[in-house]
Amino acid sequence: MKKILVTGAAGFIGFHLCKTLIKENYLIIGLDNINDYYDVNLKFDRLKELGVEREKAAIFNKETSSNSFNNFKFIRLNLEDTDAISKLFEKEKFDEVVNLAAQAGVRYSIQNPRAYVQSNLVGFLNILEGCRDTKVKHLLYASSSSVYGENKKTPFSVPDNVDHPISLYAATKKSNELMAHTYSHLYDIPTTGLRFFTVYGPWGRPDMALFLFTKAIIEGSSINVFNKGKMSRDFTYIDDIISGIEISLSLPPSKDKQQVPYRIFNIGKGSPETLEDFISCIEKSLDKKAHKKMLPIQPGDVPKTWADISDLKGMGYKSSTPIEKGVDKFVKWYKEYYKL
Template identity: 60%
Template sequence: MKFLVTGAAGFIGHGLAKKLLKEGHQVVGIDNNNDYYDVNLKLSRLADLGLKPELIVPGEKLSSSTGSEFSFVQMGLEEGDRMMSLFEAEKFDVVVNLAAQAGVRYSIENPRAYINANVMGFLNVLEACRHHPVKHLVYASSSSVYGANTKMPFSTKDNVDHPVSLYAATKKSNELMAHTYSHLYGVKTTGLRFFTVYGPWGRPDMALFLFTKAILNGEPLKVFNHGKMKRDFTYIDDIVEGVYRTSLLPPEPGSDQRTDNGTNAPFRVFNIGNSKSVALMDFIKAIEKATDKEAVLDMLPMQPGDVPATYADVTALSEATGYKPDTKVEDGVKQFVDWYRSYYKV
């Protein structure tokens, strides 16, 4: 099939594109390659997919130099007219929307970036899927939608009306917008609430990257909430496998498994996590073991917009796809540290 992967130069987008190509699908990737974090890392991911980054011209389609079925267009979700033209020309079977302005803390500093990319940009994707129908639209939501919830594990049946960051609010908005288009226009949509993703090619603003860099440089680690945090750390390969399997299973009307929801739209939402809540200090110990270095800890208070714990109930995902993420944190962390040392020649 022909897939559109938005955010193809991103962490998850890069991994998914590689998986799709391996499985014999045709992939068109888009990304705006913004400077929220190191653009060179994004370009390196594209190079890993067979592109020559020096040949990228914004708005023009560039094909892989390796003979693979991958091509790329540098553009943002906010470019509605260009998005519509791309859908008209390519006639996609499946769209996986992973492009977004990421990061909880940055949403406090620059809220408008989140509305532009995550709300207006997603509207453009929905409109394109409406006017140029696809078999399935899969899109990234986030565990952050659970906000201040304290009941563990987080279930898609839980109320998510209390986000504690604008980033979380935009992801909840995406789910509501997707349901509307499923209901009104029959667009088959699946939202995936990602829980803390980590692994090779990861984002430099996330804990594993920051902690590994600090430990290898002999610098102190900024540990928020005085280390009293728990996260459902989910390895990138597990995320990619879950996204891939989900993409091949478009929902039928009434697929939403949440109770008493009153909808018959072809719409659903899954959690996708490791279904284990790991203490942050244990995560740090795994990094210390992988680097063979001891961390220097700078204990700090909780940051605005953060939550103390996440923990995914993945029953619905497992029942639908037959898949459940299971990579052990110790193994995943080692894979990342090995990649980091190789990529940065440390």
């Protein structure tokens, strides 16, 4: 049975990936530090869905078996804990690693830069070293659409220049791509970076627009609409994202014409939606109008994202969830989760 480490297992994407891989009978070790960047109760509840009780999940450096799934274990660790990560790799001898753990958020990186250096740079280096020391067959890691910065050419394509990030978060993700390339070149570690484009869906992050808007509209509060609504995003439903990760995981890169075993994919819907249309979908799903507070664009934000997904589509990927359906599924989950 193939053994896979999934970091960020209590996070939005990591939780959904673990849930899928468990059903496909891989042996999964989930890792997360369960930090308080957003409500930890949501993170513990995700783990509970995976059969890990809060009392056991809360203990650092202790592996916890799932009560529901024989092929899932969870361990609470910080990526930047060099010794603990090294010991974990040496003990488990993972076949593959999916590194989704990171300090997330563009705006938060402006106020708390050191958190990003520790988690996204030091932590990622520890993952790379673990892969090198134990000869992991494939490392797949999360990058971000934010690396494109204020690129004017659309859709954003992987070969585009991404040397001008406009947030520290984006800079750390670009750094991850460079670090992965170096380790692929030096140590022949197959690495795949995925530039995620605005992921949304059930169990999503409370700091993301869909969560914030849904909560505010239900409560009758105003919503902050940045750039006066003149924004567009390549909103991508979580099920499509997981499908893309699985495809990428199943086909590790190989050396071709003296190139290193390294690659990057955009993973998005492939067509942007305006923020105004996105809000309209939420209003329709809730059957309630939003009170909009129009504001200027925020530092670190970009006005538009749009993914060129042709490379991943060539491997069988397709983004098939329309935004209306995806928003409806989130709203249904939100009401059930908060017992509204």
